[in-house]
Amino acid sequence: MSKSETKSGKEHLASLRDGREIFINGARVDDVTTHHAFANVARSVEKMFDFANNPANADLMTYVTPEGGRANRIWEIPGTYQDLVKRRAGLEAWTGLHGGFLGRAPDHVASCIAGMYMGLNVFEDYNPKFARNLADYYKYARDNDLYLTYVIINPQADRSKSAAEQADPFLTAGVVDRDAEGITVRGAKMLATGGVVANEVFVTCIQPLKAGEENYALSFAIPMNAKGLKILSRKSYEAASPSVFDNPLASRFDENDAVLYFDDVKVPWDRVFVDGDVAMCAKQFHATPAHVYQNYQAMIRLSVKLRFLVGIAKRTTDVNGISQFPQVREMLGQLAAEAGMVDALVAAMEAKGKQVGSYFVPDAGTLYSAQVLTQQLYPKILNTLRELAGGGMIMLPSSVEDFGNPELARLIDKTQQSPAASSRDRVKFYKLAWDAVGSEFGSRHHQYEMFYAGATFVTKNHAFRTYDWSAADGLLQSILDSYSLEDSLTAGKAA
Numbered sequence: 448m449s450k451s452e453t454k455s456g457k458e459h460l461a462s463l464r465d466g467r468e469i470f471i472n473g474a475r476v477d478d479v480t481t482h483h484a485f486a487n488v489a490r491s492v493e494k495m496f497d498f499a500n501n502p503a504n505a506d507l508m509t510y511v512t513p514e515g516g517r518a519n520r521i522w523e524i525p526g527t528y529q530d531l532v533k534r535r536a537g538l539e540a541w542t543g544l545h546g547g548f549l550g551r552a553p554d555h556v557a558s559c560i561a562g563m564y565m566g567l568n569v570f571e572d573y574n575p576k577f578a579r580n581l582a583d584y585y586k587y588a589r590d591n592d593l594y595l596t597y598v599i600i601n602p603q604a605d606r607s608k609s610a611a612e613q614a615d616p617f618l619t620a621g622v623v624d625r626d627a628e629g630i631t632v633r634g635a636k637m638l639a640t641g642g643v644v645a646n647e648v649f650v651t652c653i654q655p656l657k658a659g660e661e662n663y664a665l666s667f668a669i670p671m672n673a674k675g676l677k678i679l680s681r682k683s684y685e686a687a688s689p690s691v692f693d694n695p696l697a698s699r700f701d702e703n704d705a706v707l708y709f710d711d712v713k714v715p716w717d718r719v720f721v722d723g724d725v726a727m728c729a730k731q732f733h734a735t736p737a738h739v740y741q742n743y744q745a746m747i748r749l750s751v752k753l754r755f756l757v758g759i760a761k762r763t764t765d766v767n768g769i770s771q772f773p774q775v776r777e778m779l780g781q782l783a784a785e786a787g788m789v790d791a792l793v794a795a796m797e798a799k800g801k802q803v804g805s806y807f808v809p810d811a812g813t814l815y816s817a818q819v820l821t822q823q824l825y826p827k828i829l830n831t832l833r834e835l836a837g838g839g840m841i842m843l844p845s846s847v848e849d850f851g852n853p854e855l856a857r858l859i860d861k862t863q864q865s866p867a868a869s870s871r872d873r874v875k876f877y878k879l880a881w882d883a884v885g886s887e888f889g890s891r892h893h894q895y896e897m898f899y900a901g902a903t904f905v906t907k908n909h910a911f912r913t914y915d916w917s918a919a920d921g922l923l924q925s926i927l928d929s930y931s932l933e934d935s936l937t938a939g940k941a942a
């Protein structure tokens with residue numbers, strides 16, 4: 448691929464046939480692009496790259512890099528507020544292709560690495576050679592339009608103990624050896640979403656590490672086909688959804704989650720960004736714009752997904768003929784306000800953003816408010832959708848096959864009635880609604896939105912850390928200072 452164009456979907460699919468070691472249901476996967484557990488999500492990713500690569504979308508989806516090539520907007524580093532908003536329009540359009548159901552689509556980790564590059568000075572202060580590695584990697588990934596995933600959380604095991612205190616010191620991925628060529632890594636990371644259809648993985652630890660845990664204080668990127676990297680897939684919801692009509696989301700947007708096991712994987716020095724520095728592991732996210740920038744992308748995605756879910760709510764009320772009930776309108780109004788709030792939070796992150804050197808960065812405090820609130824909001828919205836639908840999402844034909852039997856098709860037409868849709872459209876809609884809300888795929892999304900950014904105590908800590916407490920306290924104090932015990936006593940006597 449020349450530097451002046453983005454990757455086509457076909458090129459992306461070809462790049463996935465690289466001998467990567469994916470395992471599912473007791474067997475190794477030969478070709479992820481044709482395997483029945485992954486082929487459709489690979490197609491969905493193919494469509495995303497084709498959309499970005501379409502000349503008609505060049506202005507929306509690509510930008511001119513400082514070096515003069517054209518790259519996917521996901522890699523763009525905005526210099527101004529206007530750049531940030533323009534980049535968001537591209538990300539929003541891209542997310543529309545999957546309704547926000549690909550949580551770790553290529554724009555997520557690209558935003559993280561771009562954010563680290565914006566904070567290159569932090570890496571330079573730490574280690575100029577590793578800083579050069581990061582800068583080179585950012586440009587390499589951008590110019591080759593790589594799809595990156597990341598693994599930044601350690602396996603659960605015993606959460607009351609640190610990585611070093613677990614029964615097996617190599618449960619958590621850590622360094623076993625260093626030599627002239629690089630480091631050798633052994634152990635696991637909790638999970639990589641989208642890893643099966645990504646090109647490379649960024650591996651590090653965002654959880655706090657203590658002195659003495661330097662072996663786990665790593666940051667590096669390697670291809671998904673690196674020798675010794677084992678990709679252990681969870682159950683595939685795609686494989687369990689042979690018909691698009693029956694599970695329109697699970698069959699096409701099951702991005703997969705997989706444990707990554709590093710079976711003595713060799714990482715060359717030029718791919719290492721942090722080695723053995725506990726403080727730097729945290730700084731790469733929080734002393735650079737990386738954490739804010741990657742999660743700002745996540746909020747853009749979520750705002751699109753909520754628009755989709757609110758669309759389901761409204762359609763449910765039309766299909767069931769309940770939209771005129773005042774109580775139902777109230778519920779829709781509540782949903783509209785909630786989805787509108789997330790849109791507004793994204794806009795506020797941009798409007799309250801600030802210049803960091805030559806880059807424009809979204810507002811951290813607003814982002815963390817959004818994270819805390821949306822972790823609570825998503826389950827609430829799913830619950831409202833269930834409340835509006837009643838049994839409509841459940842009492843549906845067993846599968847698309849029922850339509851192939853004329854006698855059953857006649858009975859479906861008779862029993863699936865709606866004031867606003869044909870029986871077929873009613874079934875089509877409610878199958879989609881159930882996939883978003885209640886299927887195993889929908890349920891995984893419930894968990895995803897609650898945890899992708901960390902457990903709630905983690906996001907609340909970020910909100911605590913970034914809120915302007917001095918402004919709050921200053922305001923309180925100024926009101927307290929506007930009266931006194933003495934004044935009130937004197938006033939009392941005067942009366």
Ligand SMILES: Cc1cc2nc3c(=O)[nH]c(=O)nc-3n(C[C@H](O)[C@H](O)[C@H](O)COP(=O)(O)OP(=O)(O)OC[C@H]3O[C@@H](n4cnc5c(N)ncnc54)[C@H](O)[C@@H]3O)c2cc1C
Binds near residue numbers: 597704894898901
């Ligand atoms: C669907 C899905 C996709 C994901 N994708 C990715 C990915 O692509 N890459 C990646 O790196 N990670 C990914 N994650 C992992 C995600 O970052 C973690 O789930 C998240 O950080 C929480 O960690 P945990 O799951 O280990 O939960 P835990 O840390 O074990 O927390 C679970 C609960 O235990 C309690 N708890 C645990 N520790 C404490 C404590 N110290 N103090 C108080 N209470 C505590 C809390 O009640 C908490 O809610 C994904 C997770 C999910 C569910």
